Amino acid sequence: MxxxxxxxxxxxxxxxxxxxxxxxxxxxxxxxxxxxxxxxxxxxxxxxxxxxxxxxxxxxxYSTKIAEHVFLTLLSIRNSFDQLLSQQRSNIWDDSTYPHPKDLLGFTIGILGYGSIGRQVARVARALGMNIHAYTSSSRRTPRSKIDRGYLLPGTGDPNGELPDAWFSGTDKPSLHAFLSGIDVLVCSLPLTDSTRHMLSTAEFGILGKRKAYLVNVSRGEIIDHDALTMAMKEGLLAGASLDVTEPEPLPSDSELWGMGNVVITPHIGSAxxxxxxxxxxxxxxxxxxxxxxxxxxxxxxxxxxx
Amino acid sequence: MxxxxxxxxxxxxxxxxxxxxxxxxxxxxxxxxxxxxxxxxxxxxxxxxxxxxxxxxxxxxYSTKIAEHVFLTLLSIRNSFDQLLSQQRSNIWDDSTYPHPKDLLGFTIGILGYGSIGRQVARVARALGMNIHAYTSSSRRTPRSKIDRGYLLPGTGDPNGELPDAWFSGTDKPSLHAFLSGIDVLVCSLPLTDSTRHMLSTAEFGILGKRKAYLVNVSRGEIIDHDALTMAMKEGLLAGASLDVTEPEPLPSDSELWGMGNVVITPHIGSAxxxxxxxxxxxxxxxxxxxxxxxxxxxxxxxxxxx
Incomplete structure (x- = not known):
C-alpha cells in the first residue's frame, strides 16, 4: 500500500x-x-x-472572474465589438458602422440566482448605473434572509443583499414570468438541479422579447432549452445572447447559434x-x-x- | 435676414x-x-x-459610456477575446488556447486625470475589486478639495473623491513617475492642454514596464507619444494597450500598432x-x-x- x-x-x-x-x-x-x-x-x-x-x-x-466575463461579453455584443476588431485587423479606422449604443445607465439587469456570482454581477452592474432585480427560489423578505451565507471574497458581492431594487422569488412559472417581464438584461447564475433544468424556454423568451432583452448564461447550459433559444434568436426576440455554457458541451458545430452576429459563444472559460x-x-x-x-x-x- | x-x-x-x-x-x-x-x-x-x-x-x-469602453477593451485584451471570437466564427469550441488570466481583484488601476470619466472608471474598478490610485495636477489633500465640482450623472462617479486608496498630484515628472510606478492598469482620462501633450513617452513606458502594466487611453491621442508607445509595445514593456484615440486620427494605416495582438484600436467611439x-x-x-x-x-x- x-x-x-x-x-x-x-x-x-x-x-x-x-x-x-x-x-x-x-x-x-x-x-x-x-x-x-x-x-x-x-x-x-x-x-x-x-x-x-x-x-x-x-x-x-470564482465570482469576480465570472462577473468580468458577463460584462465583457454583454458590452461586446452591444458595441458590435467583433466588427471593431475585424476592422482593426484590416488597419481600418472607420466609425461609420459603429452602432452607437446607449450605455447601461438606467437599464435593469435581472439576476436569476442571487448567490456569490449573482451578487458580484450586481455589484458591478450597480457601479455601471443599472437597476437590479434579483430572483431566488426561496423568499427573502427579511434583512436576515437576504444575507449571503456562502463564502465571500472580501470587498466583493452583496453580503447583506442590499443592492436589489426588487427581489422576486418562487419556484412557480408565474413568479418567474413576473420577474422576467421587467428586465433588459438577464444573467443566469443559479445552480443546475432537476427543478432548474430548461427553466428558460419558449414562454420565457417570449416574455424577455417584449423588452428585447439580452441573455447571459454563466451557470450551466442545461438551464436553457437551446432549441427554444435558437428559435427566439432567429425571430429576433432577444437583443443578444452570451453563452459560456451550452447544452451539450461542446456546442455541436452545426448549431445555428455559432453564426449569429449578436451571440457570443465561449468554451466554458468564464471562471477559468x-x-x-x-x-x-x-x-x-x-x-x-x-x-x-x-x-x-x-x-x-x-x-x-x-x- | x-x-x-x-x-x-x-x-x-x-x-x-x-x-x-x-x-x-x-x-x-x-x-x-x-x-x-x-x-x-x-x-x-x-x-x-x-x-x-x-x-x-x-x-x-459621457462618463458612463466611456467607463464601459475602458473595461470592455481591457478585459478583451486580458482574455484574448479576439481569439475567442475568431474560434466562434469557425464554429470551434476550444478552451485550450484560452490564456487563463487572473481576474482584476487586487490589482491597482491608476487614473490619470480624476474628473468625471476617471471617477466613473474608479467606481467600476472598485466594484471589480481593484485598488485605485488617482492623479491630478493640483493637490487634493483636504476632503473639500477632493469633491467633483463638475456635472455628474446621478448615481455615478465618485462625487466626494472617496474611492482612491492613494492620491498623487503635481505637474512635474517625479510626481508623475511616483504615481506610475505602483500601478497595473493606467487609464488616461485627463484633458489635452499644452502641458499634457506627450505626457506619456519613453521614460513613462519604462516605468509602467516594471509591472508590465496595461494602458488605456480614452482622452486624446496627443497625450501619448505614439512612436515611444510603438517601441514600448515592440519591446514587450506593456501587457497591452487600448487606444480609442490616437495621434493622428485616423491612425495611419501603416502604424505597427494595428497588428499587435495585445493592442485594441477603436475609431474614437468611446463616448459615441x-x-x-x-x-x-x-x-x-x-x-x-x-x-x-x-x-x-x-x-x-x-x-x-x-x-
Missing part, C-alpha cells in the same frame, strides 16, 4: 480538486472540501449519496483563471477555523437540494 | 453641439453651453479667445452613443437654474486652463 493510499485511508478532512475518491478509499472521512463551485457533476457520486460525509464547495472564489489555489486554501483555512470554533462551515452542500 | 440669424443675434444664452458661431453672429451672447466634453478643439476659436462669453462644456454626461440629448438638456436646465439662483454653473471653462 503506497503512502498516498495510506494517508487517504487515515484522512478525516480532505481537500480535493474535483476528483471524488471511492468510498473504500476514505473509510475515516468526515469532511470533503472541493475546489470547484458547481456541484451538479458530483451530486450522483456514491461518496455523496451513500455516506454522511459533509461536502463543501468552493462557491464564492489563475490564482485560485490561494483562494481555495484561504477558504479551506477559514472552514477549518470555523469547525474548531464550533461554527457552521461555509458552502456545505445541503442533502436534498444538491447545492 | 433669416429668422435663425435674427434669433442668434438676440440670443444671450445658447446651447450648441460643437459648432461655434462667429463673433459677429452673436453680439448679445453671454453664455454658450456646448454639448461636447472635450474643449481642446474649441480653445483657439475667436469667440472664446476674444470675448468674455462664459463657455460651459457637457463634461460628465444614443440618449445624450436628454442628458445635455438636463445639464443645460440645471445650469440655467443655478444661474437664476445666483449659483455657479457647472463645467465653466477656466480661461488660461483651457478645460
Amino acid at each position: 503506497g503512502v498516498g493510499t495510506l494517508l487517504l485511508r487515515q484522512a478525516t478532512i480532505l481537500l480535493v480538486d474535483w476528483t471524488i475518491p471511492n468510498i473504500e478509499q476514505v473509510p475515516n472521512l468526515k469532511i470533503l472540501q472541493l475546489s470547484i463551485a458547481g456541484f451538479d457533476r458530483v451530486v450522483k457520486q456514491p461518496l455523496y449519496t451513500d455516506t454522511k460525509i459533509t461536502f463543501c464547495t468552493s462557491n464564492g472564489i 483563471g489563475e490564482g485560485y489555489l490561494a483562494r481555495v486554501v484561504d477558504l479551506f483555512e477559514t472552514n477549518l477555523g470555523r469547525l474548531s470554533a464550533g461554527e457552521r462551515m461555509f458552502n456545505i452542500v445541503k442533502k436534498g437540494k444538491g447545492y | 433669416g429668422v435663425g440669424t435674427l434669433l442668434l443675434r438676440q440670443a444671450t444664452i445658447l446651447l450648441v453641439d460643437w459648432t461655434i458661431p462667429n463673433i459677429e453672429q452673436v453680439p448679445n451672447l453671454k453664455i454658450l453651453q456646448l454639448s461636447i466634453a472635450g474643449f481642446d478643439r474649441v480653445v483657439k476659436q475667436p469667440l472664446y479667445t476674444d470675448t468674455k462669453i462664459t463657455f460651459c462644456t457637457s463634461n460628465g454626461i 452613443g444614443e440618449g445624450y440629448l436628454a442628458r445635455v438638456v438636463d445639464l443645460f436646465e440645471t445650469n440655467l437654474g443655478r444661474l437664476s439662483a445666483g449659483e455657479r454653473m457647472f463645467n465653466i471653462v477656466k480661461k488660461g486652463k483651457g478645460y
Whole structure:
C-alpha cells in the first residue's frame, strides 16, 4: 500500500480538486472540501449519496472572474465589438458602422440566482448605473434572509443583499414570468438541479422579447432549452445572447447559434483563471477555523437540494 | 435676414453641439453651453479667445459610456477575446488556447486625470475589486478639495473623491513617475492642454514596464507619444494597450500598432452613443437654474486652463 493510499485511508478532512475518491478509499472521512463551485457533476457520486460525509464547495472564489466575463461579453455584443476588431485587423479606422449604443445607465439587469456570482454581477452592474432585480427560489423578505451565507471574497458581492431594487422569488412559472417581464438584461447564475433544468424556454423568451432583452448564461447550459433559444434568436426576440455554457458541451458545430452576429459563444472559460489555489486554501483555512470554533462551515452542500 | 440669424443675434444664452458661431453672429451672447466634453478643439476659436462669453462644456454626461469602453477593451485584451471570437466564427469550441488570466481583484488601476470619466472608471474598478490610485495636477489633500465640482450623472462617479486608496498630484515628472510606478492598469482620462501633450513617452513606458502594466487611453491621442508607445509595445514593456484615440486620427494605416495582438484600436467611439440629448438638456436646465439662483454653473471653462 503506497503512502498516498495510506494517508487517504487515515484522512478525516480532505481537500480535493474535483476528483471524488471511492468510498473504500476514505473509510475515516468526515469532511470533503472541493475546489470547484458547481456541484451538479458530483451530486450522483456514491461518496455523496451513500455516506454522511459533509461536502463543501468552493462557491464564492470564482465570482469576480465570472462577473468580468458577463460584462465583457454583454458590452461586446452591444458595441458590435467583433466588427471593431475585424476592422482593426484590416488597419481600418472607420466609425461609420459603429452602432452607437446607449450605455447601461438606467437599464435593469435581472439576476436569476442571487448567490456569490449573482451578487458580484450586481455589484458591478450597480457601479455601471443599472437597476437590479434579483430572483431566488426561496423568499427573502427579511434583512436576515437576504444575507449571503456562502463564502465571500472580501470587498466583493452583496453580503447583506442590499443592492436589489426588487427581489422576486418562487419556484412557480408565474413568479418567474413576473420577474422576467421587467428586465433588459438577464444573467443566469443559479445552480443546475432537476427543478432548474430548461427553466428558460419558449414562454420565457417570449416574455424577455417584449423588452428585447439580452441573455447571459454563466451557470450551466442545461438551464436553457437551446432549441427554444435558437428559435427566439432567429425571430429576433432577444437583443443578444452570451453563452459560456451550452447544452451539450461542446456546442455541436452545426448549431445555428455559432453564426449569429449578436451571440457570443465561449468554451466554458468564464471562471477559468489563475490564482485560485490561494483562494481555495484561504477558504479551506477559514472552514477549518470555523469547525474548531464550533461554527457552521461555509458552502456545505445541503442533502436534498444538491447545492 | 433669416429668422435663425435674427434669433442668434438676440440670443444671450445658447446651447450648441460643437459648432461655434462667429463673433459677429452673436453680439448679445453671454453664455454658450456646448454639448461636447472635450474643449481642446474649441480653445483657439475667436469667440472664446476674444470675448468674455462664459463657455460651459457637457463634461460628465459621457462618463458612463466611456467607463464601459475602458473595461470592455481591457478585459478583451486580458482574455484574448479576439481569439475567442475568431474560434466562434469557425464554429470551434476550444478552451485550450484560452490564456487563463487572473481576474482584476487586487490589482491597482491608476487614473490619470480624476474628473468625471476617471471617477466613473474608479467606481467600476472598485466594484471589480481593484485598488485605485488617482492623479491630478493640483493637490487634493483636504476632503473639500477632493469633491467633483463638475456635472455628474446621478448615481455615478465618485462625487466626494472617496474611492482612491492613494492620491498623487503635481505637474512635474517625479510626481508623475511616483504615481506610475505602483500601478497595473493606467487609464488616461485627463484633458489635452499644452502641458499634457506627450505626457506619456519613453521614460513613462519604462516605468509602467516594471509591472508590465496595461494602458488605456480614452482622452486624446496627443497625450501619448505614439512612436515611444510603438517601441514600448515592440519591446514587450506593456501587457497591452487600448487606444480609442490616437495621434493622428485616423491612425495611419501603416502604424505597427494595428497588428499587435495585445493592442485594441477603436475609431474614437468611446463616448459615441444614443440618449445624450436628454442628458445635455438636463445639464443645460440645471445650469440655467443655478444661474437664476445666483449659483455657479457647472463645467465653466477656466480661461488660461483651457478645460
